[in-house]
Amino acid sequence: MRILITGGSGFLGWNLLQHFKDTHHILGTFGRHRPEDAGGEFIHLDIRDAVEVRRVVRSVGPDIIIHTAAMTSPAECMRNKNLAREINLSGTENIARAAKEEKARLIFISTDRVFGGEKGDYRETDPTGPRGHYGETKLLGEEIVKRIASNYIILRLPLMYGPSSPFSSSFLGFMLDGFRDNKTLELFQDQFRTPLYVEDAGRGIELLLDRPELTGLYHLGGRERIDRCDFGYRMAETFGFEPSVIRPTLMTDKRDIPPTPADATLNSNKFFSATGFRGRNVNEGLLALKLKYSLLFGSDKCW
Numbered sequence: 001m002r003i004l005i006t007g008g009s010g011f012l013g014w015n016l017l018q019h020f021k022d023t024h025h026i027l028g029t030f031g032r033h034r035p036e037d038a039g040g041e042f043i044h045l046d047i048r049d050a051v052e053v054r055r056v057v058r059s060v061g062p063d064i065i066i067h068t069a070a071m072t073s074p075a076e077c078m079r080n081k082n083l084a085r086e087i088n089l090s091g092t093e094n095i096a097r098a099a100k101e102e103k104a105r106l107i108f109i110s111t112d113r114v115f116g117g118e119k120g121d122y123r124e125t126d127p128t129g130p131r132g133h134y135g136e137t138k139l140l141g142e143e144i145v146k147r148i149a150s151n152y153i154i155l156r157l158p159l160m161y162g163p164s165s166p167f168s169s170s171f172l173g174f175m176l177d178g179f180r181d182n183k184t185l186e187l188f189q190d191q192f193r194t195p196l197y198v199e200d201a202g203r204g205i206e207l208l209l210d211r212p213e214l215t216g217l218y219h220l221g222g223r224e225r226i227d228r229c230d231f232g233y234r235m236a237e238t239f240g241f242e243p244s245v246i247r248p249t250l251m252t253d254k255r256d257i258p259p260t261p262a263d264a265t266l267n268s269n270k271f272f273s274a275t276g277f278r279g280r281n282v283n284e285g286l287l288a289l290k291l292k293y294s295l296l297f298g299s300d301k302c303w
């Protein structure tokens, strides 16, 4: 299968490229950051440029486009609302139109941040209500995909963790820095997620590739609901870090962070029943990551 991954230089796109590179014909796109040693083909593409998007998609002729490229920092989206709209709305519109023209199936990656976070355990049928500009633009991106694309999946993913791309890391990067440098890590006890090991995102998407009849909206969260502080303690335990650097903190006491859902946990039963997928829980995911690091670097240290 020919797969075009937008945002191949980013955390998720990079990991998906690694996941699929031995089994499919893969091409990744990059915006400002050109990966040098990518283990796959790469092409420059600014998704805001409709003409360029059409040209690239036509020349690649993909069976599937996995659209991960986005402005992803909630703080940056708040600071630069116009740019966030250009990338997350116009960019998505360009990709959706090109996918339709080329009769490619589109997998649009969305986020748990389309929810307000008041109740958690969100199903696909639950009302949305993003709390910041990032979530708003991703939700509007979903609407654009529904309106324009003819063959699509909208896949809402939760907070993910895993190996960094050359230019972008998951939230683990910030924690690793803290543990490594013995810096206090303020971790929220009142922010709940269903974190997903990024390799499981790849495994889940792989199942979608084999099931062309599946369309529409799906959640793919991890198996476990956990707060960020507990996640930090599990990380310390798995990797042998000193847990005393963790300072349990309440998000509600903080004034200087962008609006963030308290409980954006995803209920993924629809995806699990449709595909038979069963991902790892947090301990299993962290152990798998530790093993991956030891294979990559010959040690279970992540730096």
Ligand SMILES: NC(=O)c1ccc[n+]([C@@H]2O[C@H](COP(=O)([O-])OP(=O)(O)OC[C@H]3O[C@@H](n4cnc5c(N)ncnc54)[C@H](OP(=O)(O)O)[C@@H]3O)[C@@H](O)[C@H]2O)c1
Pocket (backbone or CB within 6 Å): 006, 007, 008, 009, 010, 011, 012, 013, 029, 030, 031, 032, 033, 034, 045, 046, 047, 048, 067, 068, 069, 070, 071, 072, 073, 087, 091, 109, 110, 111, 112, 138, 157, 158, 159, 160, 161, 167, 168, 169, 170
């Ligand atoms: N990471 C998570 O935990 C998480 C959770 C839920 C959903 N998601 C979703 O997953 C997707 C990927 O997230 P991520 O964490 O991998 O993000 P990331 O590391 O910030 O990567 C973003 C990617 O988008 C590309 N990009 C940005 N602006 C572009 C433009 N104008 N034209 C072309 N490419 C552009 C970047 O390319 P350059 O760097 O080369 O410019 C980069 O490859 C996003 O859609 C996000 O909403 C992520």
